[in-house]
Amino acid sequence: xxARNLSTEELNALFPVRNFPDASKLQLQSSVxxxxxxxxxxxxxxGSTDDRQIYLLEGQLRLTIGPNNERIVEGGxxxxxxxxxxxxxxxxxxxxxxxxxxxxxxxxxxxQLSEESSVNNQDSGLDVRDDDxxxxxxxxxxxxTQEMQAGKLELPSIPETAIKIRTxxxxxxxxxxxxxxxxxxxPAITAQLIKVAxxxxxxxxxxxxxxxxxxxxxxxxxxxxxxxSFTLRMVFTAKTKEIKDFISKLWLHSRDVAGISAxxxxxxxxxxxxxxxxxxxxxxxxxxxxxxxxxxxPNLINNVKEVLQTLDSLTPIxxxxxxxxxxxxxxxxxxxxxxxxxxxxxxxxANYADLVIVAQLLxxxxxxxxxxxxxxxxxxAYARLTKLLKDPNDSIDVLVSAPDELADIKQLFN
Numbered sequence: 001x002x003a004r005n006l007s008t009e010e011l012n013a014l015f016p017v018r019n020f021p022d023a024s025k026l027q028l029q030s031s032v033x034x035x036x037x038x039x040x041x042x043x044x045x046x047g048s049t050d051d052r053q054i055y056l057l058e059g060q061l062r063l064t065i066g067p068n069n070e071r072i073v074e075g076g077x078x079x080x081x082x083x084x085x086x087x088x089x090x091x092x093x094x095x096x097x098x099x100x101x102x103x104x105x106x107x108x109x110x111x112q113l114s115e116e117s118s119v120n121n122q123d124s125g126l127d128v129r130d131d132d133x134x135x136x137x138x139x140x141x142x143x144x145t146q147e148m149q150a151g152k153l154e155l156p157s158i159p160e161t162a163i164k165i166r167t168x169x170x171x172x173x174x175x176x177x178x179x180x181x182x183x184x185x186x187p188a189i190t191a192q193l194i195k196v197a198x199x200x201x202x203x204x205x206x207x208x209x210x211x212x213x214x215x216x217x218x219x220x221x222x223x224x225x226x227x228x229s230f231t232l233r234m235v236f237t238a239k240t241k242e243i244k245d246f247i248s249k250l251w252l253h254s255r256d257v258a259g260i261s262a263x264x265x266x267x268x269x270x271x272x273x274x275x276x277x278x279x280x281x282x283x284x285x286x287x288x289x290x291x292x293x294x295x296x297x298p299n300l301i302n303n304v305k306e307v308l309q310t311l312d313s314l315t316p317i318x319x320x321x322x323x324x325x326x327x328x329x330x331x332x333x334x335x336x337x338x339x340x341x342x343x344x345x346x347x348x349x350a351n352y353a354d355l356v357i358v359a360q361l362l363x364x365x366x367x368x369x370x371x372x373x374x375x376x377x378x379x380x381a382y383a384r385l386t387k388l389l390k391d392p393n394d395s396i397d398v399l400v401s402a403p404d405e406l407a408d409i410k411q412l413f414n
Contacts, residue, residue, distance in 0.1 A: 049088055049090070053083035243295040267396060350381065
């Protein structure tokens with residue numbers, strides 16, 4: 001078969017071309033032609049560079065990334081609608097398994113048309129800003145936003161134990177004994193609550209060794225938040241090694257932020273330590289559906305940069321969806337939306353969103369990522385929180401002022 005121009009249907013299937021205005025599509029349609037590639041041809045090799053994007057229209061090819069990672073890509077599949085191995089240099093070696101029909105489009109041409117067209121992702125309803133041009137080629141981002149738009153994105157469920165306790169506590173006539181009976185069905189949670197009751201955050205004069213007095217000391221509202229916190233670990237799960245690594249790092253970060261938030265809250269007027277802990281744990285909960293989707297589609301995990309870009313872009317809005325689905329209050333939803341809004345401005349007194357912002361920045365201190373983020377004392381949230389210190393001579397920099405308490409809090413999640 002000789003070379004031909006792309007059909008309108010083929011052009012409208014390609015990313016980011018499908019988002020271009022009709023005039024730009026016509027320009028490409030008149031200038032881009034297909035090419036036939038014989039079976040067993042090496043299309044490109046790992047480590048090579050190319051100024052063109054390659055799209056697979058027909059046929060099958062094998063992509064090999066390292067000795068134990070290969071997959072088949074077939075024309076017409078979702079993956080084939082994106083450039084094959086959109087990396088510079090190439091990470092994979094591509095070999096034709098059958099005769100292929102492909103097309104090449106210069107990267108510079110695509111970039112120019114993207115800029116001229118002020119492209120946005122019209123299918124998902126989410127803007128792709130000029131500095132997010134790489135999202136136009138990001139298959140994970142596209143698939144997740146498509147599922148969001150269709151109302152089909154898989155959201156995590158709040159653990160059953162947490163549902164039972166939160167439902168019971170919502171009954172104004174519930175007794176501590178009734179809560180104790182429900183909670184004692186889970187020995188691990190029971191042990192953790194007793195441990196919390198004896199922790200520096202809630203410690204009284206006497207050591208507690210049973211659940212009923214622990215509930216009395218902690219209070220019913222705190223019990224609901226604490227049990228939710230301790231059961232959330234179940235949400236942070238995955239099957240593939242790559243996503244397990246992402247999930248593990250996410251959990252450790254969330255745990256650290258939860259601990260810092262709780263210890264800071266103890267020093268501040270108007271904040272509850274149990275709520276602060278839960279706020280820290282759920283601030284990045286929107287990352288879970290993205291990682292769950294990637295976990296089920298291993299071909300989407302090969303480009304770590306694309307996974308990170310998708311997480312950065314979608315975690316806040318998906319976090320809002322998750323917490324609203326869990327019937328969390330609006331202040332928790334605000335945390336998910338603003339957790340990375342370092343320069344957040346408001347005329348209102350400090351709230352839990354401010355607490356999590358500062359806790360995150362403190363958690364990055366003395367890590368390899370420290371220089372990527374503002375100094376905690378420089379952000380507006382830090383000043384707002386400092387005004388609420390119970391002791392004006394104290395400090396919310398708990399890494400310095402309360403390291404032992406932080407260590408104790410981390411132990412609660414082990």
